[in-house]
Amino acid sequence: MLRIGILTPRSTLYPTIGFDIINGLKAGFAQFNLSDVSLFTENIGFGTDEPEIYTKAEKLILGDNVDVVIACCDSRIAAMLQPLFAAAGKLLMVTNMGANLPEDWQPHPTTITHSLNFCFNTSLTGALAAANGTGALAASYYDAGYNQVYTILTRFQQKGGRILYNHVTHLKNEHFTLQPLQQFMASENGTPNLLCLFCADMAELFYKALAAIQQEQAANLFVSPMMLEESLASGLKQQVLLKNVQGYTPWLSTFTNANNQAFVGAYQAAQGKSPNIFALLGWDTALLLDRFATALAAHNNNTAAAIKAMGEAAPLPSPRGWIKLDPLTNHIYGPAYLVKASNHFELTVEENNSLDIDAEWKSFKEEIMLPSAEASSAWRNTYLCI
């Protein structure tokens, strides 16, 4: 029997995030016949209270004797927890959206970092946008606190793009304005290119404001994965005429592959609603734990050996297409899909845009590292509080 602890997150912008992850996880357990598991959940709020997180992780290991802890946290918190898990010989599965880069890519023997690779996806979007030469960055105050901004800009510039203008919107919605950005767009000779990073209601606000501008001044929008989140469609379909929206994203619920159909079907049957991207994260976590349980049994309950074996094994059949454990980093990665939005925010995958994901992932790790051994940003965002 696998004993699983979960440090579940809270979010203001996405209030159901913890439930969605756990529901996805449970649907996955049922699908993969992992019925013999015990779940122990601990709420860690926004994932920033370090003493609370450490104490709860310690309780899960010492008190509940879990084999695995799924920790919805970022790499800074993970660094704090890793010695505890190494000493206990237990798996720490760091689970997040991948909107921040790790401080380094060194693998830790008892840690797997499982994310939806948002930084990787935005880096690909940055490369895509660079073909158009110049552009402006538009981000919410909130989204600008994540490394996705760094990855989209870095790749854009590495591929020859040049940023001419930066527009960061205010934290409060009542102060939201695109007026300065509109002035910049009007000053451009050709069609302006905008690299856009907004999430949740800020994404909807941005799209609506931009659609009004686009009536007069068209722009090419290269957007972050959260701007391709399908839940946005309900607020946008009826009112907005958007143009030229595209970006890379790890997943859409409408994927027709068999793995995704199984996921969507199982989730709908269990929850009575379609899964969102957080539920996918839970489902894929179950998939990984299924593989881990098998590997653990095959390696005499040695967690480090089980993780090593997972890194040498074949990719796993995810709704994303597949996912792999990169043995050089112990990070999970998977495909990135170029998605375009129609005028009424109907999302379609560009089928003719297949990338060599292994090569892109390697290049991403090697070329878009955060500056190391320097003073690091004091931002504490974890993408859990979105």
Add this chain to the structure above:
Amino acid sequence: MSDLKAIILCNNPIALPGIKEFLFYGKVGALVTTSKNAEMQALLAQLAAGTGVPILHVDKKNFVAELKSAIDKYQITVGLIMTFPFILPKNILELPEKGFINFHYGLLPQCRGPQPILWHILNNNPEGGITLHRLDDGIDTGPIVLQEKLPIGATDTYGMLQSKLAHLGAKSAATLLKILSFGSFIPSTPQDETKAAYYKNPTAQQLTINWQTMDSHQIIRTVNACNPWNKAAGSSISNWFLGITEVEISNIAASETDKSGTIMVIDKENGLLVKTKDDKILKINIIYLQEGFLSGWRLAEFGIKVGDCFA
């Protein structure tokens, strides 16, 4: 974090970023360095200025008594060793409630001993790192609390690696501070003795280039391992012992017929080019002589010419 108070023992500037982390959070009860190390004394005084943290200067004869007194006087709960030349007796180790933790600026258990940075470079290891371990009565043998690794680049000198490790030490110190503050115990893992190796201080021979047995990569590593603390790696030519401080691979093709160590070119325009055992050409950029640090080609001013051979 309210009850934690550390006594930090150090003797090298590599410790400073790590000490800063603890000072920032007000978790330092006392700083200790040796009475002979004026540089460290000055650096610590500067670092701790305005904090009220006492700085003790100790020697081999009095350090045990001084430590015992300080642990009691400043209500120390943990001891941190960040490079310290004296071995602590066992009866000291248990005095702070959380014991002592050593910052070893190398990877354990495979690189024990006093000069891990040097040996990681000399041994051609692809990565170095920092290991924090609990102090026991052996040398670098205690159970590991945490370890951080970093790659060693082809052009990394000892000094460059030391700087990187100093910053990595700050990151490790920050993590340790959290563990000490939030945890009910200090998690640690015993070292794998089957992978353990101990390296003493190097001999002069180990820091001397043998052009007949070393390939280009080994020569570069030896030179880098000595820069800057030893000024240069030793080398001899025409019964003259000199130092090589900086060297790089040249993209010029080597002739197979020339003997290893042969000077192929020596002039201002092209520099000092020397053939190696693996048929590469090394460009010696900087040499160290009694007369000073000079560009490699200036050996010509001392009578060295094309065709002469390094031993």
